[in-house]
Amino acid sequence: MEAPGETKNGYKYARFGNPTRDALESRLARLTSGSEAIAFNSGTAAITTAALTLCDPGDHLVAFDGVYGGTRLLLEDLFRDVLGVEVEYVDARSTETVEEHVRADTALFWMESPTNPLLKLCDISELADVADAHNIPLCVDNTFATPYLQQPLDLGADVVIHSTTKYLNGHSDSTGGAVATNDPAIADRVSTLQEYVFGNALSPFDAYLVLRGTKTLPLRMEQHETNAQAIAEFLVDHPKVQGVHYPGLESHPQHELARQQMDGFGGIVSFELDASEAETRAFIEELEVFTVAVSLGGVESLVDHPWTMSASFISPEERRAAGISDSLVRMPIGIEDSQDLIQDIEQALSLL
Numbered sequence: 001m002e003a004p005g006e007t008k009n010g011y012k013y014a015r016f017g018n019p020t021r022d023a024l025e026s027r028l029a030r031l032t033s034g035s036e037a038i039a040f041n042s043g044t045a046a047i048t049t050a051a052l053t054l055c056d057p058g059d060h061l062v063a064f065d066g067v068y069g070g071t072r073l074l075l076e077d078l079f080r081d082v083l084g085v086e087v088e089y090v091d092a093r094s095t096e097t098v099e100e101h102v103r104a105d106t107a108l109f110w111m112e113s114p115t116n117p118l119l120k121l122c123d124i125s126e127l128a129d130v131a132d133a134h135n136i137p138l139c140v141d142n143t144f145a146t147p148y149l150q151q152p153l154d155l156g157a158d159v160v161i162h163s164t165t166k167y168l169n170g171h172s173d174s175t176g177g178a179v180a181t182n183d184p185a186i187a188d189r190v191s192t193l194q195e196y197v198f199g200n201a202l203s204p205f206d207a208y209l210v211l212r213g214t215k216t217l218p219l220r221m222e223q224h225e226t227n228a229q230a231i232a233e234f235l236v237d238h239p240k241v242q243g244v245h246y247p248g249l250e251s252h253p254q255h256e257l258a259r260q261q262m263d264g265f266g267g268i269v270s271f272e273l274d275a276s277e278a279e280t281r282a283f284i285e286e287l288e289v290f291t292v293a294v295s296l297g298g299v300e301s302l303v304d305h306p307w308t309m310s311a312s313f314i315s316p317e318e319r320r321a322a323g324i325s326d327s328l329v330r331m332p333i334g335i336e337d338s339q340d341l342i343q344d345i346e347q348a349l350s351l352l
């Protein structure tokens with residue numbers, strides 16, 4: 001400060017603002033077609049803060065039943081159990097099903113598309129019409145698609161969420177999140193909660209990493225997708241594979257919707273093996289190029305066994321109800337040579 005109460009260059013304390021974070025927030029706003037974006041220290045922090053902005057104790061919230069397990073956990077532990085929000089999960093692949101669950105006290109639609117880990121889609125513009133008709137804000141977690149492949153705000157969503165930990169940063173060396181919107185009142189409330197209640201802003205160094213990561217987002221996404229498409233096509237014909245989830249496959253039940261609302265199909269493939277839990281784990285351990293890890297969106301290919309890893313913190317019953325079996329494998333595909341990746345999968349499958 002120059003003098004008491006007078007800030008130098010508008011900055012007085014890093015929790016309220018920092019030039020590197022501001023630069024990232026401007027870029028994220030442009031990337032997401034938002035008027036404003038707010039950067040958080042995790043995707044989870046972005047989700048919690050946005051949902052708290054849009055939902056009051058006792059309200060009713062309709063969520064896609066395919067949302068990321070961590071989102072499910074926080075909707076239940078905080079919103080349902082502490083705040084008394086009635087959280088209802090529905091199969092949002094059908095817009096009619098979502099509309100059937102609308103009530104007078106419905107305060108928020110919480111969607112994700114494609115979902116983690118089963119790559120289900122919801123029709124964002126149809127849902128936006130329903131949301132508008134009932135005056136309910138629509139929030140879409142766009143982490144899997146990235147702004148390069150999908151623009152929920154342009155499709156009519158009110159708020160878009162990203163875990164920047166994933167593709168936006170792209171190098172598995174930063175944890176962060178973002179909320180973007182065209183609604184100044186929502187942005188203002190989210191910022192106030194961030195600055196004065198949670199103090200969950202992204203650090204300047206992480207903001208720098210994400211800024212740098214976004215410079216190669218288009219190149220990385222193109223390569224993630226080329227590889228993912230090749231791997232999905234390889235898996236779909238393999239006798240040890242029971243089902244492949246990838247929106248780029250013509251056999252994906254929502255392939256046409258993906259073509260309409262996305263500019264590509266993304267870099268994540270998940271599939272069920274014709275195998276027991278132990279055999280599925282053994283397959284994963286045999287992989288040499290893929291690293292066993294729960295994250296996604298970095299340049300290296302990873303492999304995850306959702307049953308015992310990324311979805312292990314929701315109960316087995318909930319996992320099964322969400323369609324997550326013990327033979328499900330999720331592969332966030334990196335930017336390596338696709339033949340190296342396919343050969344690695346082939347050799348591990350041959351041991352089954």
Ligand SMILES: Cc1ncc(COP(=O)(O)O)c(C=O)c1O
Nearest residue numbers: 042043044068116143163165176
């Ligand atoms: C779709 C989706 N949203 C949000 C998150 C949470 O992000 P973070 O791990 O940065 O808190 C994740 C994490 O895997 C995710 O996959």
